[in-house]
Amino acid sequence: MPHIRFGIWAPVHGNRAAAHDPLEPYDASWEHNRDTVLEAEALGYDATLVAQHTVNPHFAERDQLDSWTATAALAAVTSRIELISAIKPGLFHPVVLAKMALQIEEISGGRFGLNLVNAWNHAEFEKAGLPFPEHDARYAYGREWLSVVRRLIGGETVTHRGDHFTVDDYTLRPASRHRARPRIYLGGESEPARALAADLSDVWFINGQPLDSVEALIRDLKARPRAGAPLGFGLSAFVIARETEAEAKAEHRRLIELAEKDKPAKAIQASNTDPNVVMFQTMAQRSFVGTNGGTAAGLVGSYDQVAERIDAFSRVGVELFMLQFQPLRAEQRRFAEEIFPRFGRAANPSRPALKSEAL
Incomplete structure (x- = not known):
C-alpha cells in the first residue's frame, strides 16, 4: 500500500464549512488551536497546516490567529506532528522570513515546513498600503523571494542581485541541525505556480477536486523537468464520513444549508479576490462546502467509501x-x-517521535 500521511487544517479563522453552526461555535483562539493540534498529534495525525491571513478573509469582524507566531508556539508544545506554516511573500522580506523559519525549525526539532501561497485577497494588502501586483507579477516576485529563502534555510551564504532583492554575503545560524533544510510546500494551480512548484518546492498542494482532475494535474507536474528528489503531492479535502452513505449525505446537506447563511460574507470575499486566481476559477465550477475545494474531492460517504x-x-x-x-x-x-485502521494504522499510536526525513 502506498505511504499516506494525514494532516488537519488548524482553525486559525474558525470553521471551514459554515460559520453559523450550533454544533461548533466560532473559535479562532490560540487555546482552541493549541488543543486541536495537540489532540491531532495524540491521535496520530502527521501534519497540520496553519494558514496565513493578517485579517479574517471571510468575516472582517471576527478573530484571526497569526500563522507564524502560532506555529512557533505550537513547535514548543508538540513533539511529533509536522507544522506547516503558510506565507505570502509580499508580507515579509526573504531574509527575515528565512530567519523565522529556521528558528521554528530549531524549536520544533526538525518538524517545520513552509507553504508559499501567492495571495488572492487584494484588500489585505491594499488596506495596509502594501503593493498587490497582478497575478503573474506576484509569481515572478514569489519565485525570486523563494530562491533566496530556499538557499538561506539550507545554510548557504547568499549573495543575490535581482529585480526585487539585494542580499550581500548573508548567512543564518543556526541552520537546521536535523536535515538539509525545512520542507517547502507550494499551493496554486496556474501555470506560473506549476512551474515554480516543479523548480523550487518539495510538495505541491492541490485544492480539493475530483480524482480525474487531480490525476491530470499530477501527471502534468511529473512530466516537467526537475532537479533533485521527485516532487511530492498533497491534497486539501473536507471529510464527512459516517457508518452509512445516507448518514454522510444528510450531514452534507446540513452543512450546505448552514453555509447559505454565509452568502453575504462570501460576496464580500469575492469582491476582494483577484479574478485571475485559478483556485477560485476552478471552485466556481463546482458545488462544495469547506475551503480550498472542500467536499469537491468526494470524501463524503460511508467509512469504507471514504477510505476507498x-x-x-x-x-x-x-x-x-x-x-x-x-x-x-x-x-x-x-x-x-474509523479511517486510520483501514490503512493499517491505529488512532493514538504508541510510536517514537517522528524524525523528519532528510531532503
Whole structure:
C-alpha cells in the first residue's frame, strides 16, 4: 500500500464549512488551536497546516490567529506532528522570513515546513498600503523571494542581485541541525505556480477536486523537468464520513444549508479576490462546502467509501491529505478511529517521535 500521511487544517479563522453552526461555535483562539493540534498529534495525525491571513478573509469582524507566531508556539508544545506554516511573500522580506523559519525549525526539532501561497485577497494588502501586483507579477516576485529563502534555510551564504532583492554575503545560524533544510510546500494551480512548484518546492498542494482532475494535474507536474528528489503531492479535502452513505449525505446537506447563511460574507470575499486566481476559477465550477475545494474531492460517504476514495487518490500520487472537518474536534477523532485502521494504522499510536526525513 502506498505511504499516506494525514494532516488537519488548524482553525486559525474558525470553521471551514459554515460559520453559523450550533454544533461548533466560532473559535479562532490560540487555546482552541493549541488543543486541536495537540489532540491531532495524540491521535496520530502527521501534519497540520496553519494558514496565513493578517485579517479574517471571510468575516472582517471576527478573530484571526497569526500563522507564524502560532506555529512557533505550537513547535514548543508538540513533539511529533509536522507544522506547516503558510506565507505570502509580499508580507515579509526573504531574509527575515528565512530567519523565522529556521528558528521554528530549531524549536520544533526538525518538524517545520513552509507553504508559499501567492495571495488572492487584494484588500489585505491594499488596506495596509502594501503593493498587490497582478497575478503573474506576484509569481515572478514569489519565485525570486523563494530562491533566496530556499538557499538561506539550507545554510548557504547568499549573495543575490535581482529585480526585487539585494542580499550581500548573508548567512543564518543556526541552520537546521536535523536535515538539509525545512520542507517547502507550494499551493496554486496556474501555470506560473506549476512551474515554480516543479523548480523550487518539495510538495505541491492541490485544492480539493475530483480524482480525474487531480490525476491530470499530477501527471502534468511529473512530466516537467526537475532537479533533485521527485516532487511530492498533497491534497486539501473536507471529510464527512459516517457508518452509512445516507448518514454522510444528510450531514452534507446540513452543512450546505448552514453555509447559505454565509452568502453575504462570501460576496464580500469575492469582491476582494483577484479574478485571475485559478483556485477560485476552478471552485466556481463546482458545488462544495469547506475551503480550498472542500467536499469537491468526494470524501463524503460511508467509512469504507471514504477510505476507498483516499486510496484511489493515493494511487495516482497523493501522499499527504490535508483534511478539514466540522465540528472539527469530534470529526478528527471519528476519522482517526474509523479511517486510520483501514490503512493499517491505529488512532493514538504508541510510536517514537517522528524524525523528519532528510531532503
